[in-house]
Amino acid sequence: QVQLVESGGGLVQPGGSLRLSCAASRSIFSFYVMGWYRQVSGEQRELVASITTGRTTTYVDSVKGRFTISSDNAKSTLYLQMDSLKPEDTAVYFCKASLGRVVYWGQGTQVTVSS
Numbered sequence: 001q002v003q004l005v006e007s008g009g010g011l012v013q014p015g016g017s018l019r020l021s022c023a024a025s026r027s028i029f030s031f032y033v034m035g036w037y038r039q040v041s042g043e044q045r046e047l048v049a050s051i052t053t054g055r056t057t058t059y060v061d062s063v064k065g066r067f068t069i070s071s072d073n074a075k076s077t078l079y080l081q082m083d084s085l086k087p088e089d090t091a092v093y094f095c096k097a098s099l100g101r102v103v104y105w106g107q108g109t110q111v112t113v114s115s
Contacts, residue, residue: 002026002104004095009109016085016113022078022095022106029053029073031097036069036080038091038111045094049080062088085113 003025012018020036028034035050049059049069057069068081078095090113095106 002097002099004097004104004106006093006095006106006109009093009111011112011114012085013115014086014113017081017083018085018111020080020082020093020095020109020111022080024076024078024097026076027073028071028076028078028097031099034071034078034095034097036078037094037096038089039094039108040091048093051078082111085111087113089113 005023006020008018008020010018033050033052036048037045038048039045047060048063049057049067051057051069051071059067066082066084070079082089090111092108092110094108097104
């Protein structure tokens with residue numbers, strides 16, 4: 001069983017920054033893809049950004065140029081640097097890791113962008 005623990009969420013003003021972290025209980029090098037998703041209450045969970053073992057990254061259009069996904073294999077941690085935050089970025093952010101056909105999710109961290 002793999003544990004994913006997110007941290008770094010909180011309340012930030014529009015235009016501010018946050019860095020989310022997702023600590024894995026095993027080496028993240030074994031996951032062929034990891035990603036950050038977000039979900040607003042009552043809506044579907046959406047992919048925000050993903051990164052493969054080959055360091056290929058993808059982003060949803062609404063965060064391109066503002067968010068950066070990265071990983072540190074030595075620390076078994078996935079990151080999401082979020083800059084120029086907007087109120088519409090408010091959501092619970094989840095970390096996801098795929099290992100073969102098995103998918104693991106973290107418990108989520110709340111991000112609230114408000115003045």
